[in-house]
Amino acid sequence: MPKVLISDQMSPKAAEIFRARGIEVDEITGLTKDELIKIIGHYDGLAVRSATKATKDVIAAATNLKVIGRAGIGVDNVDIPSASGAGIVVMNTPFGNSITTAEHAIALMFALARQLPEADASTQAGKWEKNRFMGVELTAKTLGLIGAGNIGSIVADRALGLKMKVIAFDPFLTPERAEIMGVTKVSLDELLAQADFITLHTPLTDSTRNILSAENLAKTKPGVRIINCARGGLIDEAALKAGLDSGHIGGAALDVFVEEPAKASPLFNTPNFISTPHLGASTDEAQVNVAIQVAEQMSDFLLTGGVTNALNVPSLSAEEAPRLRPYMQLAERLGSLVGQLVTEGVKGVTVEVEGAAAQLNIKPITAAVLAGLMRTHSDTVNMVNAPYLAREREIEIAEVRHDRETDYHTLVRVTVKTPDGDRTVAGTLFGMTKPRLTEIFGITVEADLSGRMLYIVNEDKPGFIGRLGGALGEAGVNIGTFHLGRRNTGSEAILLLSVDDTIPDPLLASICRLPGVKTVKALTFA
Numbered sequence: 456m457p458k459v460l461i462s463d464q465m466s467p468k469a470a471e472i473f474r475a476r477g478i479e480v481d482e483i484t485g486l487t488k489d490e491l492i493k494i495i496g497h498y499d500g501l502a503v504r505s506a507t508k509a510t511k512d513v514i515a516a517a518t519n520l521k522v523i524g525r526a527g528i529g530v531d532n533v534d535i536p537s538a539s540g541a542g543i544v545v546m547n548t549p550f551g552n553s554i555t556t557a558e559h560a561i562a563l564m565f566a567l568a569r570q571l572p573e574a575d576a577s578t579q580a581g582k583w584e585k586n587r588f589m590g591v592e593l594t595a596k597t598l599g600l601i602g603a604g605n606i607g608s609i610v611a612d613r614a615l616g617l618k619m620k621v622i623a624f625d626p627f628l629t630p631e632r633a634e635i636m637g638v639t640k641v642s643l644d645e646l647l648a649q650a651d652f653i654t655l656h657t658p659l660t661d662s663t664r665n666i667l668s669a670e671n672l673a674k675t676k677p678g679v680r681i682i683n684c685a686r687g688g689l690i691d692e693a694a695l696k697a698g699l700d701s702g703h704i705g706g707a708a709l710d711v712f713v714e715e716p717a718k719a720s721p722l723f724n725t726p727n728f729i730s731t732p733h734l735g736a737s738t739d740e741a742q743v744n745v746a747i748q749v750a751e752q753m754s755d756f757l758l759t760g761g762v763t764n765a766l767n768v769p770s771l772s773a774e775e776a777p778r779l780r781p782y783m784q785l786a787e788r789l790g791s792l793v794g795q796l797v798t799e800g801v802k803g804v805t806v807e808v809e810g811a812a813a814q815l816n817i818k819p820i821t822a823a824v825l826a827g828l829m830r831t832h833s834d835t836v837n838m839v840n841a842p843y844l845a846r847e848r849e850i851e852i853a854e855v856r857h858d859r860e861t862d863y864h865t866l867v868r869v870t871v872k873t874p875d876g877d878r879t880v881a882g883t884l885f886g887m888t889k890p891r892l893t894e895i896f897g898i899t900v901e902a903d904l905s906g907r908m909l910y911i912v913n914e915d916k917p918g919f920i921g922r923l924g925g926a927l928g929e930a931g932v933n934i935g936t937f938h939l940g941r942r943n944t945g946s947e948a949i950l951l952l953s954v955d956d957t958i959p960d961p962l963l964a965s966i967c968r969l970p971g972v973k974t975v976k977a978l979t980f981a
């Protein structure tokens with residue numbers, strides 16, 4: 456009988472479902488990392504919210520673990536590359552708490568507009584300071600959404616009902632979708648300049664970390680009020696404190712912090728600052744939703760192999776699975792590679808199959824490309840919802856089968872249309888099972904795409920590889936594999952290195968400064 460550990464506070468519904476489906480379940484919350492490491496080896500499944508950190512060390516100790524289920528959306532507490540490396544499926548429940556979180560953002564917006572927490576504390580202290588708490592109306596004010604996905608869309612809907620004007624910055628929001636939502640798509644600078652209230656609804660990624668930096672906060676409208684119910688790290692907390700102190704920022708409400716639990720913060724006790732302890736998803740309704748979903752999904756997987764809402768494996772029928780699975784892994788990695796390298800909005804994706812791949816059902820291959828591509832910008836994308844999301848975002852999808860001889864026995868090629876032009880990558884399967892990159896942006900290169908990698912474009916001049924090796928060696932970064940490709944002798948070369956550990960930002964910056972380097976990017980593959 457499979458055994459599941461529920462290691463965070465969860466609705467009792469989750470344990471009820473596991474037991475009803477014949478799965479043994481332990482509910483042990485508040486474990487330290489060492490305590491978790493000690494017991495995790497006994498379990499086939501781990502059900503978490505955000506407190507448990509499923510780190511590399513925890514996963515290394517999880518010798519029987521087959522599935523990690525996140526009762527919620529954000530999976531930044533789960534090391535997905537390590538889980539994938541260990542063959543552990545990671546699932547989340549993408550929509551169960553969206554309404555609840557959107558409502559929390561709206562609640563915080565009201566609380567800021569009318570200084571509710573301070574007014575409450577003052578009244579209950581017997582002060583009756585009627586003249587101290589002068590608020591602002593929300594009607595006719597401009598709300599700036601940073602991130603217009605599931606939660607952002609619900610916030611927009613509610614704010615429009617409050618007669619606010621809603622503007623949104625989201626590189627993946629098409630003008631057509633913005634029109635359907637009733638919001639105006641704007642650039643980040645336009646949003647910063649126009650919004651009376653700003654609310655954040657993006658995952659924490661390389662492109663969103665510190666999106667409200669000191670520099671961007673300085674571009675906001677004087678008196679702006681800011682709400683973050685998404686992830687700590689989207690706002691520079693020190694700059695936010697300075698902005699509140701100077702009065703440039705009229706108020707801020709944070710549900711999430713860089714360090715959680717946030718037991719101390721320079722922001723605490725700052726006037727016009729409101730905080731809640733990561734309560735965005737904390738309603739009876741949302742917690743029942745996510746508990747039921749996670750327990751059903753994990754039970755299905757442990758008992759039947761069925762995969763739903765997985766972030767690192769495709770969903771597949773039993774018949775197609777054996778032949779398609781390696782192609783989907785290849786497709787997902789090609790999509791992820793372009794997603795990590797292309798920064799501008801994607802307008803179209805063409806998936807071409809040649810050789811043996813042309814005989815297969817192309818749909819799951821396309822879904823895998825799209826999931827890999829869009830997952831770099833959203834925690835909620837999986838093979839199942841990726842094609843739907845792509846359509847919703849007006850991304851044009853084309854599928855082409857080639858009946859022609861190629862250099863490879865089987866080949867998948869992905870071309871992404873961006874405002875800056877087309878970007879093409881291609882790959883094959885070695886031994887019909889191992890994904891292998893064969894072409895990147897017009898340059899032939901043969902490389903694995905797995906784990907943590909470093910992508911460098913440089914001028915093809917002698918001495919560069921030695922300098923790069925020196926920089927990595929000095930920083931104690933071990934190179935696993937090394938792949939090189941170039942357009943013509945002496946022109947542009949591409950290097951793809953696999954590395955054992957995360958590359959720290961200062962090291963990336965120093966590689967960037969090496970003579971001849973044009974582009975450097977740290978990549979991660981699930």
Ligand SMILES: NC(=O)c1ccc[n+]([C@@H]2O[C@H](COP(=O)([O-])OP(=O)(O)OC[C@H]3O[C@@H](n4cnc5c(N)ncnc54)[C@H](O)[C@@H]3O)[C@@H](O)[C@H]2O)c1
Binds near residue numbers: 556656
């Ligand atoms: N406080 C909480 O308890 C709580 C609860 C649920 C979710 N969350 C957080 O909220 C986040 C959003 O959830 P969701 O369901 O709306 O996710 P989603 O994936 O549906 O939407 C995220 C949106 O962010 C956009 N985005 C990505 N990069 C961007 C960038 N650089 N600039 C602007 N927009 C960008 C994406 O295009 C997407 O539309 C989650 O990632 C999760 O971390 C927090």
Ligand SMILES: O=C(O)CC[C@@H](O)C(=O)O
Binds near residue numbers: 505528529
């Ligand atoms: O589980 C929670 O309380 C928080 C969930 C939230 O951060 C999420 O990403 O879904």
